[in-house]
Amino acid sequence: xxxxxxxxxxxxxxxxxxxxxxxxxxxxxxxxxxxxxxxxxxxxxxxxxxxxxxxxxxxxxxxxxxxxxxxxxxxxxxxxxxxxxxxxxxxxxxxxxxxxxxxxxxxxxxxxxxxxxxxxxxxxxxxxxxxxxxxxxxxxxxxxxxxxxxxxxxxxxxxxxxxxxxxxxxxxxxxxxxxxxxxxxxxxxxxxxxxxxxxxxxxxxxxxxxxxxxxxxxxxxxxxxxxxxxxxxxxxxxxxxxxxxxxxxxxxxxxxxxxxxxxxxxxxxxxxxxxxxxxxxxxxxxxxxxxxxxx
Numbered sequence: 407x408x409x410x411x412x413x414x415x416x417x418x419x420x421x422x423x424x425x426x427x428x429x430x431x432x433x434x435x436x437x438x439x440x441x442x443x444x445x446x447x448x449x450x451x452x453x454x455x456x457x458x459x460x461x462x463x464x465x466x467x468x469x470x471x472x473x474x475x476x477x478x479x480x481x482x483x484x485x486x487x488x489x490x491x492x493x494x495x496x497x498x499x500x501x502x503x504x505x506x507x508x509x510x511x512x513x514x515x516x517x518x519x520x521x522x523x524x525x526x527x528x529x530x531x532x533x534x535x536x537x538x539x540x541x542x543x544x545x546x547x548x549x550x551x552x553x554x555x556x557x558x559x560x561x562x563x564x565x566x567x568x569x570x571x572x573x574x575x576x577x578x579x580x581x582x583x584x585x586x587x588x589x590x591x592x593x594x595x596x597x598x599x600x601x602x603x604x605x606x607x608x609x610x611x612x613x614x615x616x617x618x619x620x621x622x623x624x625x626x627x628x629x630x631x632x633x634x635x636x637x638x639x640x641x642x643x644x645x646x647x648x649x650x651x652x653x654x655x656x657x658x659x660x661x662x663x664x665x666x667x668x669x670x671x672x673x674x675x676x677x678x679x680x681x682x683x684x685x686x687x688x689x690x691x692x693x694x695x696x697x698x699x700x701x
Contacts, residue, residue: 409431409432409473410471415435425612426612435451458492461495464503486537490537497547498546510614511558512611535663551621560610565637567603581700582657583642583647589638589647592657595633598634598668599631601632631670
């Protein structure tokens with residue numbers, strides 16, 4: 407099948423594209439730059455210039471493909487609401503292009519925050535708080551099952567990682583520790599963060615594209631929840647800096663998210679799809695060091 411992938415050269419797209427191609431699919435990848443186009447081409451895909459704000463490019467990609475995997479998001483925490491609004495418009499555009507086609511539409515969502523228990527695939531998306539808009543967009547995707555689209559959402563934990571390149575939310579902790587000389591955690595540090603190696607996540611996106619029924623939620627979670635203090639201690643050990651508690655404001659708007667307990671399970675996904683994480687854990691990747699240099 408020909409798959410239109412947004413964010414094709416991004417932190418997750420750059421591993422999803424080769425995963426799809428290795429499985430025999432063709433990839434049409436949305437790219438914003440010459441460098442991104444080169445990366446998608448090198449991986450075996452075909453680049454299509456555009457971005458989430460270029461609705462014409464989204465329509466073109468969706469109509470030229472047998473299905474869509476939507477991975478792009480601005481990740482600009484200083485303009486979070488703008489990024490959420492952009493994502494919602496992009497999803498609606500892709501939905502309009504796919505309506506009634508029966509084609510698969512896989513969207514990258516977020517594991518929900520469920521006070522008092524570990525979230526599962528059966529829990530609703532988080533639709534309030536600083537990232538609540540993303541939860542509403544994920545629900546919009548699931549509702550597309552009623553419009554003749556084989557829609558599914560792969561919920562990602564806050565730390566999608568791979569040694570030496572990506573650490574998700576932990577990238578913020580690493581950069582802050584490199585800059586300030588202190589490895590910080592928020593509050594008492596008992597709040598838990600789920601995680602997944604991005605190579606394991608890539609395999610699940612392919613599985614969802616190939617096999618998920620309309621309206622399905624999948625959890626790409628390998629580690630149900632390491633405490634923030636444990637993560638900060640791993641970073642502090644590698645960088646040889648002290649580990650200390652700080653108020654949420656130290657991390658700006660994202661600090662409000664850092665203060666929340668958000669463990670998550672993928673037990674139902676593993677049971678339903680036979681998906682098993684096999685790559686190193688977040689703690690293993692953090693303890694191995696090899697962090698990107700502070701830019």
